[in-house]
Amino acid sequence: MIELEGLTKSFAGPDGKPVAAVDDLTFSVKPGEVFGLLGPNGAGKTTTLRMLCTVLKSTAGFASVAGFDVATQPAEVRRHIGFLSANTGVYDRMTALEMVSYYGKLYGLSGQTLTARLDTLFDTLQMNDFRDVVGGRMSTGMKQKVSIARALIHDPPVLIFDEPTSGLDVLVQRAVLLNIADLRKQGKTILFSTHIMAEVQKLCDRVAIMAKGRIAAVGTLDELKAEYNQPDFEELFFSLVS
Numbered sequence: 001m002i003e004l005e006g007l008t009k010s011f012a013g014p015d016g017k018p019v020a021a022v023d024d025l026t027f028s029v030k031p032g033e034v035f036g037l038l039g040p041n042g043a044g045k046t047t048t049l050r051m052l053c054t055v056l057k058s059t060a061g062f063a064s065v066a067g068f069d070v071a072t073q074p075a076e077v078r079r080h081i082g083f084l085s086a087n088t089g090v091y092d093r094m095t096a097l098e099m100v101s102y103y104g105k106l107y108g109l110s111g112q113t114l115t116a117r118l119d120t121l122f123d124t125l126q127m128n129d130f131r132d133v134v135g136g137r138m139s140t141g142m143k144q145k146v147s148i149a150r151a152l153i154h155d156p157p158v159l160i161f162d163e164p165t166s167g168l169d170v171l172v173q174r175a176v177l178l179n180i181a182d183l184r185k186q187g188k189t190i191l192f193s194t195h196i197m198a199e200v201q202k203l204c205d206r207v208a209i210m211a212k213g214r215i216a217a218v219g220t221l222d223e224l225k226a227e228y229n230q231p232d233f234e235e236l237f238f239s240l241v242s
Helices: 045-052 074-079 096-106 111-124 140-152 170-185 197-203 221-227 233-241
Strands: 002-012 018-029 034-038 060-065 081-085 158-162 189-194 206-211 214-219
Touching: 002 045, 018 045, 018 214, 034 045, 034 197, 045 060, 045 158, 045 189, 074 081, 081 140, 096 111, 096 140, 111 140, 140 170, 170 189, 170 197, 189 197, 197 233, 206 221, 206 233, 214 221, 214 233, 221 233
Parallel strands: 034 189, 034 206, 081 158, 158 189
Antiparallel strands: 002 018, 002 060, 206 214
């Protein structure tokens, strides 16, 4: 569902010469799996996700999402993905229902189709008790549920989460992780960027560890522990990124 081959993104450095923020990334995410993109801040995770979401254009290499080329078919890519981060804004003057409905209309949903989808999401995410609350009066947890609903309104097969629990309290973090686990059960393909070890160990089928813009290792947790002869995954991670 997600394929990267030699994906590279360079920016101009202080001296004007190109500096690679993402350097020659190659990996794939299988249908129905949670794939963790793990690395410290500055490793290049967000830049990678922005290229996959078509927000940034790559400098070199190839990437496809749900069978569509991110460079030549960006509109199709956007139709087939849902994106969530910890910094997704919520409009202060719109209610939860208005916001999610608005995004549904942007994706071409209307009438009974939109109504049925809204009902399903508000039930699944337990949002009915604040469906008429405006964003300015929502708690952090409510806002994150609205963000999840917006990412899911068009029922995309691929979900891209950029550190979605960063800065959230433990109760909201837990709710977000439970929702992601439910999405995996529904067969969604999920690319999950984080630097939190516990989230990786709880959710991810496979991981790619990034350091300084490059892939340091790819595999299941058990495969990586065996390959590097390190039973503690956290210690393994620090040995690869330091």
